[in-house]
Amino acid sequence: MSALLGELKVEVRYLREDNEAQAAKVRELELQKTELDKLKEQYQAQSQELISIKAKTNTTENQVEALKREREVKQVAFSASLLAAGSGTVGPFNTHTPLVFRRVVSNIGNAYNPHTGFFIAPVRGAYHFEFYIGAHGHAAHPTGAVLIKNGEHIFIAYEHQNSHYGSSANGVTLLLEVGDVVFLRQWVNSRIFDNENHHSTFSGHLLFTM
Incomplete structure (x- = not known):
């Protein structure tokens, strides 16, 4: 046990x-x-x-x-003159005709189209435009161009003298929305002169966005 x-x-x-x-x-x-x-x-x-x-x-x-x-x-700015080369007169035409400034000096941002003459705003903002129109005086044909925004007549540069060289200019600051179109339209029955000295020009640039 x-x-x-x-x-x-x-x-x-x-x-x-x-x-x-x-x-x-x-x-x-x-x-x-x-x-x-x-x-x-x-x-x-x-x-x-x-x-x-x-x-x-x-x-x-x-x-x-x-x-x-x-x-x-x-970064949007452009400047162009009317003729690509040489000397000559554009017009007269029996209707208002879009102007195409073919000699591009600068086109920062590529908003200006040298084939159509149209500037298309890439961003909403305030833009400034200037245009200068050269002419040889003619009794029957003035010199004139209108700045157009989306089909609306904004400002005109107009000159009419019988002889000798003349010129006219204008400028404007516009509020543009994205896609707005700005261009110059030649006045009916007018003539515009340009040569290698580039008397007729169209320029614009973005001032600031909004």
């Missing part, structure tokens, strides 16, 4: 030690799980931070591109 009790005590001691060892392993596993949970939270936080950084980077890149485009659009 005493031997059996001794064996039971030994077995109980082994079981207790085994339970303690298993309990220690459980605690260790729980600690490991806690550490893993912390690492998982840190990873998720870092992932969110990376997503936020990426979003901010994309926003910054978009802002930089927008500023570049805005800077490019703000």
Whole structure:
């Protein structure tokens, strides 16, 4: 009987030690799980931070591109003379006729089209235009050109003398919307002179955006 009790005590001691060892392993596993949970939270936080950084980077890149485009659009200016080369007179015509200034001196922003004579506003803003019209005097034919905005008669430069050289000029500042068209229209029955000295010119530039 005493031997059996001794064996039971030994077995109980082994079981207790085994339970303690298993309990220690459980605690260790729980600690490991806690550490893993912390690492998982840190990873998720870092992932969110990376997503936020990426979003901010994309926003910054978009802002930089927008500023570049805005800077490019703000650089708008052109100047051109009537004849591409040589000397001559344009007109007279029996109707008002669009003028095409073919010799382009500058065309920053490419808003002026030397094939049509049209200036098309690339951005909303205040623009200033000037035009000079040269002429040889003629009893039957004056010299005149009208600045047109979207089909509307704005300002005219007009000269009429019987002989000798003459000229006329005008200028205007206009508020233009994107896509507005500005050009010069030759006055009916008029003549306009130009040569290598470039007496007849059309110029414009953006003052500021709005």
